[in-house]
Amino acid sequence: MKFDVELERVLSKASMKGKTVILTTLNDAWAEPGSVFDLFLESFQIGIETKKLLNNLVIISMDQKAHARCLAIHPHCYALTTEGLDSSTEAPFMSEDYLKMMWRRIEFLNTVLQMGYSFVFTDADIMWLRNPFPRFYPRVDFQIACDRYYGNPEDKNNRPNGGFTYVRSNPRTILFYRFWFMSRKTYPGKHDQDVLNKIKKDRVLEKIELTMRFLDTAYFGGFCERSKDFNKVCTMHANCCYGLGTKVHDLKIVLEDWKNYTSLPPNERASASPSWRAPQNCRT
Template identity: 35%
Template sequence: MRALGLRRSLYLLTAFLIVLLWFFQYCYPGHVERGYIKQRSQEHELIQVLRRASMPDRTVILTMVDESRASPGSLLEVLLQSFKSGEGTQRFLNHLVIITMDPQAFKYCRTLHPHCIHPSTFEAYFSPMRQSTTKPYQNAFSWRRNNVLLEVLDLGYNIIFTDVDVLWLRSPLSNFNPAYELSISCTLSSEGQREGYPRGGGIFFLKANAIAIEFFKYWKFIKVLYPNSDVEESLCRTIIESQDVTNVLGFRVQPVNTTYFGGFCQLNQDMLRDAYTIHANCCDDLTSKVHDLRIVLDDWIRFRKRVSGDNASDEMALRWPQKCPR
């Protein structure tokens, strides 16, 4: 019954949008034509960058940054350095597309990386908003990300999305099964009084097919219908709490072992030995993230030297996190 109700709502929304488009087409043809030309130009830019960055199987790596995450000494620098310092990860820089959310982030991104998307490409989503680490800002950031993911999926590109506060130590591709629409690692942690709050590992794989696109359209549709409701921005929590919808759509999810996608939420002594990526989760302050991730990266480089020097059995005590809470 829920699926039938959802379909009826979608039909009503589609009919309303068709009428609205007809009205603007005939009442304001010049305005619509200029908007269409601008939209086509922005879409062309996006397609060109995705085409240059795509792997042979039409997979791209995406991350999103604003000025606070893409400036001198910011998280973007640490992410790019991890690609250069990881085992077999430097080649992925050719496939990394950085979505910038403001002109300042785009300008700085271009000094570091060839595949940067200008914020005007997603102008409808990136309305000005005060940079912060507060919950409302993080929610808005997540919803903007979801809109971008939907557009890239719609263009037929598989996505490996990585948060900018993730270190790439090894290639994670072997952990993603393309038979599933989504491959994701979810950890359980506490947030205030809510025990067992599911958090993402900062990286996930999305397969570009009709099922994945319908799932993100549904998610976006619910947010539009109920903008003030407690619709979750967390992909992990949404998957856990929307089993009926994923079953109806046939949206298949591959849970990825959290041992391989580590983070500050769940520390273990063998993280450098086992993890493919490490996420600075359970930490809200950006300065603290940069500080602690640089220590992790330094320890990773030291660990690789020990392994190459036949000292792999030597224990390395975790020096992090220091500024982020344990």
Template identity: 35%
Template sequence: MRRMRTLGLRNFVHLLPLTAFLIVLICFFRFNNLGQVINERKGGRKFSLSYQDPSEKQELIQVLRRATMPDRTVILTMVDESHASPGSMLEILLQSFKSGQGTKRFLNHLVIIAMDPQAFEYCKLLHPHCIHPSTFEPYFTIKRHSIITLEHNVLTWRRNNVLIEVLELGYNIIFTDADVLWLKSPLANFNPTYELSISCNFSSGGEREDSLREGGIFFMKANAIALEFLKHWKLSRILYPNPNAEESLCETIKQNVEITEAYGFRVHGVDANHFGGLCQLNKDMLEKVYTIHANCCDGLSSKVHDLRIVLDDWIHFNASEKMALRWPQKCTG
């Protein structure tokens, strides 16, 4: 009898890894099928974590087809009502494309994802490639239920879900934050053979070892490796929620070197001197940088104020008018 109990215990111990794997697998499928059990009613219409009908996904497909470059690359940005209104960040972003060196052509490839109906309506007045919020409704409406409480992390969480959707359709992505000015074409800085090309900057207000933040723009290649890496990141945040964790791609890669190597997820580090920000100032900035990110800046109104000055300085700089940098003024970190 004792021997039988010993054998039973040993068999149970051997089954523990398989049991743990099955639990993780069940959690993954439950998360990806939450739309079947969790619904929210808005205006008489139910929204779940999956497309309600083929027309919503078809809208995304049609917009991406119209906006794609020949190599199936699209430029994505995300805005809400605070970014898309008269005199707002969206107007400055679009103006930078028009005023940059060789960047106006990229407007044809820019897809703006609106996170609320107000942003979508204003976007349509300014740009031909706007995505209605119902296309990604689940990712935008679960904010109040999110396991992530930091506003920056919430935005990153929603963005990564959108990246997965677009990569699954086979489109390479250049993602740009709305508070980034495009002064020159950044494409030469991206390595299309790598899964990710990104510039990482140290966060402000702390030691260099604290955390790494994205430079406001990155390139991601549409292949199975990139897709599986994002899905792993997504699943790990469900299984091991940490509201205080830094959610940037740069910090995630830094903290998960073994995972990136296991997936074969290759990262091309872009020279941070070419992707500037209000934290990284130097007198030759307008000559060297391709984009400028409104980092070291907390308030949206402060970002709009200082980016307008940057854009105005850039226009005068192109007219061969030498000047001292007049910014930042309100963005002081």
């Protein structure tokens, strides 16, 4: 199978040992200075054990403007073109462009798996506050964050959020992503996350023997369900939140709260019990 030479070059340069990369997608609206992308990169700079992970982060730009911005400030950029898609403005949630972009992403991630790369996929509206790798389950094929987590990582009733996944490249995950992508035809007009909710209990996943775990919101939180313990939190996602300005406003508060916490002396950190001031505007 022939793969894009440029994609292989970018992935191999960014790869950590074990052929693993961190991936995010970026469009023009999120790439504007002072917007989501800048906050995303800042979180890596101020997170605990996260700065080094910037070396492994590949930005997948969905349009020329986003690609130009990436090239100006980050070493690993790849331009993904999607025919008939205008991502220069924020695609309204569930619009035709939004759905096209989401499904193009699933198709692209399957290509990455076929190239032998495992990945952490992260939306850019997720703040990386601690290195998440120690919190992943070893030897599991597919791990995903949740909007709602009910206490058991194997419970298929957990409500997954496609904005944060850790996927190991192997024949099972390649088949799974192919099945996920094909299922868009079974459930037309639905986005990848809704379709995942439909197929997560499907017998096909048992047949291919895919192992799946749902990540605890105590470590991988968001505005739907916050990580309450600052001493545990790895990521904070502006989920359950619509509109770019709203997200930016509340994510800035998340980073401020985090800076206040990390500026405490280590002995005070453990005993402090800070709480998040966000979401604020995302509630409305």
